[in-house]
Amino acid sequence: MINSKLDINIGNIIEYNYSYSNEESKIGLVYKIVKDLNFSYMLYLIDSNNQEDIVPFNILEYKIIN
Numbered sequence: 001m002i003n004s005k006l007d008i009n010i011g012n013i014i015e016y017n018y019s020y021s022n023e024e025s026k027i028g029l030v031y032k033i034v035k036d037l038n039f040s041y042m043l044y045l046i047d048s049n050n051q052e053d054i055v056p057f058n059i060l061e062y063k064i065i066n
Helices: none
Strands: 013-018 026-036 040-047 052-056 060-064
Antiparallel strands (some): 013 026
């Protein structure tokens, strides 16, 4: 599902992938949300490999796990 309204909060665990991507989905913990002029928001995540992942909100498909 492509979302246009930010309903993610800091501390949420999400399953995410870029829209129309053929890659496998990732799971990450949201630790920071920054407003962005190009992508509405940038989400700062820690993924399952303990790596930082910065993803643009408006081209993201996600599902909130908790």
